[in-house]
Amino acid sequence: MKLYDYLPSQNAWKVRLLLNHLSIEYDTVPVSIFEGEGQQPEFLARNPVGAVPVLELDDGRTLAESNAILIYLAEGTPYLPEDSWERAQVARWMFFEEDYIQNGIASLRHWTMTGKIRNRSEQIIAQKRAIGMKTLRILNHWLSEHDFLAAGRYTIADMAVFAYTAFADEAGLRLEDFPAVMRWIERVRAQPGFLATVHTYSIDPHSANELP
Template identity: 40%
Template sequence: MPILYSQPDSGNCYKPRLLMAKLGMSFRHVTVSALDGSTRTPDYLAKNPNGKVPLLELDDGRFLAESNAILLHLAEGTRFLPSDAYARALAYQWLFFEQYSHEPYIAVRRALMVYPERAKEATPERLAATLEGGDKALGVMEAQLQKTPYLAGEEISIADIALYAYTHEAERGGFDLRRCPAVSAWLGRVAADPGHVPLGWLPE
């Protein structure tokens, strides 16, 4: 059985848990957190020298880090990775967008406002910059979701799993999703997809 090392309240860690739940995959969960230093222990660094979560340990003992790489691996041969080459490339496009144009603003602003230990970093300048960047990212998503029900087209894919994680928490970072009706409707579609679980869900 694969083992997922993750922090329960992290959106990046939620991504693989959500996909595995939707796929009905069995896995064991080990809680590791950047907040308590457990990602910096010698034992964990031996598994992932980058000292971050999530981390997937495969049945054969190999490890795979980075949330979107884990999504790509888990989605292979499933409904979440398009078989058409162009549609698959579009899903990849949104994965890169999530990490470079979305997560650095929406996830970071949420963290600044949710975690007390990050409060000292929440300067007016940082909050303004993350709000501007996050609003821009939501605008890009809104434009696409006015055209198609899901980010990479007509069917749900790992692009939607990746971007759902922090978008559905965006209001905790002070973003107003009422300005993005297509994004809000999309959030509802992803949540209605079979096997959906909330952010804090862990396997029994």
């Protein structure tokens, strides 16, 4: 299979993480999103949103949305429970990730690390910080009573939520104020097959561009 990827994307890293856990071989197709490659017709045919990650199967079918890709790849593995209640709990945290984390910590980190925050209004920055803090408070409360997010074990819910939460400091949010989250981060990092390599936006000379 092929993964359409942009290395500093933590949404794409989630997929790389699971592929690593599962020891699945794949080819990487880099997409230079800040140069507009995501908006080219060939890529839009694979994902009309123009965003990575996109998984392409050997038969040519393509799947967009990081959390959908995790669900597809995790089917039949220990990372996605069979029990319907436990699966729903996994889904619950993955929807939470999509709604709160991608809109809060992830946006704020992107703007902070690429300097775009200078072009954002105080109002929108305050709004993103508030979403980020609310997210960390919710996670800290849950993780002070649970070792993992769902099903009592490490699942794709933890992978999805970890991807940006573990880097909240880079969004200007102090992780040390959330000790249960910090302990969970260490538990996730200790999982066999954890992918420690992440890439900062600074490896891409075009990352200061606004997305097209």
